[in-house]
Amino acid sequence: MAGSNINQPLLDQLPKTLQNVDSRRRRLRRLKSAPMPEFIPGEMNDIKDNQSLPRYESILNKLHPSFRKVILYLVIYLGIGTTCFYFVQNQIQGKKVNGVLDSVYFCVVTMTTVGYGDLVPNSSTTKLLASFFVFSGMALVGMVLSKGADYLVEKQETLLIKALHMRDKVGPSVILEEVETNKVRYKCFVITATLVVLIVVGTVFLAEVEKLSTIDAFYCVCSTITTLGYGDKSFSTKVGRIFAIFWILTSTICLAQFFLYVAEFNTERKQKELVQWVLSRKMTNVDLEVADLDNDRAVGAAEFVVYKLKEMGKISQDDILLLLDEFECLDVDQSGTLSTTDLSLAQSS
Amino acid sequence: MAGSNINQPLLDQLPKTLQNVDSRRRRLRRLKSAPMPEFIPGEMNDIKDNQSLPRYESILNKLHPSFRKVILYLVIYLGIGTTCFYFVQNQIQGKKVNGVLDSVYFCVVTMTTVGYGDLVPNSSTTKLLASFFVFSGMALVGMVLSKGADYLVEKQETLLIKALHMRDKVGPSVILEEVETNKVRYKCFVITATLVVLIVVGTVFLAEVEKLSTIDAFYCVCSTITTLGYGDKSFSTKVGRIFAIFWILTSTICLAQFFLYVAEFNTERKQKELVQWVLSRKMTNVDLEVADLDNDRAVGAAEFVVYKLKEMGKISQDDILLLLDEFECLDVDQSGTLSTTDLSLAQSS
Structure with a gap:
């Protein structure tokens, strides 16, 4: 039964004439069984292993293993970065508010390549340290983009489609079908909505807490999410920097992911056109x-x-x-x- | 004859035992003719049309059409950007050296999201203008990465392999084979070499012309190519800014392309492992x-x-x-x- 559900979306996609063919006696085998029974990647094994672990770890374990890995790397990176910059904080000049907070803030501003310049290294050690952390930060952000962010957006996408179909009272197979058919379209939709929310939240926060004018707040938001970071406007209060740590990390990744999805959408559209041409x-x-x-x-x-x-x-x-x-x-x-x-x-x- | 040359690389890749099979009588047809005779994308038509154009345009026409498109968009973007920022130059504050030069420099620093902050907009108009240009600049850089840069690296790759085989006196089919088999590996090699040259040239230039210490010069190079751009060290002389316009554009794109190739290399390695597993x-x-x-x-x-x-x-x-x-x-x-x-x-x- 599960097998025929999976086939459903495809059949609905086909033109009417082809669907009629489907009602004929099927002469052809349909390769229903998955042909990869032995090839289980390491990550799949992780899932199996973790199912036997105690319950208090269950939330973390519910997440996809590659996403867990990204979170882990991110925590390690920020941990090491913060520790390093905390110990050389007297070799970093600029507007400071709190030792640990400034170190995390500097670390995030560096890894996302925003680089406001409100805090800058002023010794050879800190300059080389910052150079090292920006390269490793870029690689890490690339990893988040390829694994973590996509996973989160796909989860949100399923929730969105479930919400859209709440009134229709449809089964999970229909939702699965809807997700499969318009995957990239919905991912674009989810990421655009998230981006708009992040831009509005950032602008309101900068206007209210950092006391910037609306134009300045919006300008600082644009300058930050694109990782431009001129640095004439930045987060200078304690509350502002706590907010910045989370907001900069999510919004810069969100915008980059948005560009990736737009590219994916274009590629898919071209591929679909080619398939249509071949079929016709x-x-x-x-x-x-x-x-x-x-x-x-x-x-x-x-x-x-x-x-x-x-x-x-x-x-x-x-x-x-x-x-x-x-x-x-x-x-x-x-x-x-x-x-x-x-x-x-x-x-x- | 041409057809059998194309098949050659693949056969050489196969293990000895499979090659022996090849000497048996071939019972199977090999689908030699390309099955896409009618589907010629627009770009292919461009090439045909241009062959009849006069000779003085030949260098530009030798380039791939999608690369020409990227160059065109880049010129249009920089043209419009420079004009806009030139007319509002009194609303941009910071260290200025020359009207037009500063406008181009500001445009490049903005579109690549380096954003030193040595020149910053100080009116609502320029702030919104900069916000617009950074978004469109990001999209353009993405386009350069997906089309222009890859094309250039592939050209260099072919030259590199030709140079490596100069002494062996091999035919073009062997070079083609070498390129096909290790495509991503050589692309990684070319981009890494280019990146090293750009880093060295940038560091030497900053040390000699901008009179920075070696550490500061290297720190400024790292801060620039990663688009971090704290802005404590930047290009402040006339010659420096002329150099910066070209160097920033190439080096930031080069580093981003490097990360893309590393990702591609990993994906290909995994794909090859899977193919090997399926075959064995x-x-x-x-x-x-x-x-x-x-x-x-x-x-x-x-x-x-x-x-x-x-x-x-x-x-x-x-x-x-x-x-x-x-x-x-x-x-x-x-x-x-x-x-x-x-x-x-x-x-x-």
Whole structure:
């Protein structure tokens, strides 16, 4: 039953004429079982291991392992960074409010490459330390973007779609279908909404707490989330810097993720156009001849699939050649097909 | 002949045992003709059109169209940005050296999000203008990263490999093969070398022209290429700012591209491991049964290819289902294979 639910979204996507075909007797096998039973990446094993751990750790364990890893690295980075800058705080000049707080704030402003310049290193040690932390910070932010942020947005996306369908009283399979079909579109929507909230919250906070004019507050928000950080306006109060630590980290990552999703959306749109073009293109006799891999003057279902996949650009000639060679190697009796006979012949040789 | 040259790299990649198989009589067709004769993207048409243009434009036309587009957008952006900031130069405060030069410099420092803060907007108009230019600048830098920079690095890569093989006196097909096999590795190498050169040149320039100490010069270089830009050290002389315009643009993009290539390298390594695992995994009777798409108790070459491609994660269940439905639709006489009969039946109905 679960298997047919997963197939559902795809069928709904198809034009009416193709759906009618679906009601015919199905002659073709559908490769329902997942073909990757043994290949379980390390991260999957982590999940299994953790299920036996005590209950008080359950919230952390509910999170995806790669997300947990990102959180862990982030905590380690900020821990080491803060400690380093705390011990050399007399070699950092600028507007200071509190030893530890300034160290965390300086660390976040450096790792996100905002670099206001309201606190600057003024000794060789701190200058080299800052240079080191900005490079490692960039790598870490890249890691957050590729693993952590995407995971969070996908979770929010599912919640959003559930909320949208609350009145319709639909089953989880419909929600799953909706998520799959418009994945990138909804991710763009979630990240845009989050970004707007972060911009508004930042502007209001800077206006109220840091006593900036509305224009200045908005300008400081833009200057921060883009990591421009001229530094003429920045967070100078104690409350402001506590807020800044969390707000800068989330808003800079959010904007970068927004740009990533827009790029992903464009790529997907182009890919979908190509798939549509390939599907709508009529097969000619020439196509039939080219698609006929085993030269038997008829194109089987699998040959058709391979030909069209190549036309869609999903697979390359190299992929096919590599596998055809592997096939010829396995086909010990040279019958043109693999059977149990070939397998036992291969084992005995 | 050209076709067999293209196949060469792949065959050399295969282990000895598989190459032996290659000497057997080839029973399988190899899909040699490219299956995308009609689908020529707009950019390809551009190339054709330009070949008939006069000679004095030839250098620009030798460049890839998407790269030309990036250059054009960059020139338009800097043109508009410089003009805008030039007209409001009295609303920008800080260390100034020359009207136009400062405007270009401010524009570059803003679009790359370096934001030293040595020049800052001090009116509402300029603040909003800077906010607008930093967002559009980020989008433009993203475009340069995805199209322009990659194209340049690939060109350099080919030159590098040609230089490495100068003594071996090898043909172009071997170079092409070398480029294809280790594409990402060489791209990483080229970008790292470029980055080192840019860092050294920047440090020497800042030390010699801007009279900074070596540590300060290196610190300013790190602060700039990462777009941190604290602003305590920046380019304050006329010559310095002219240099900065070109150096900041190339070095910030170069570092970002470096991070992108490292990510690409990791992804490719994982993908190659998976392909290797799929190829080395023995076929079992269960696999045979699952791979048998048309249920005829034998796995043909194409069925084997589809099964293994799915195992490698290159194609999804959805891709296969979509195409199988299309196939059933085309197979009018329900024979399980497509033939010229099916095509003529489809046309008459």
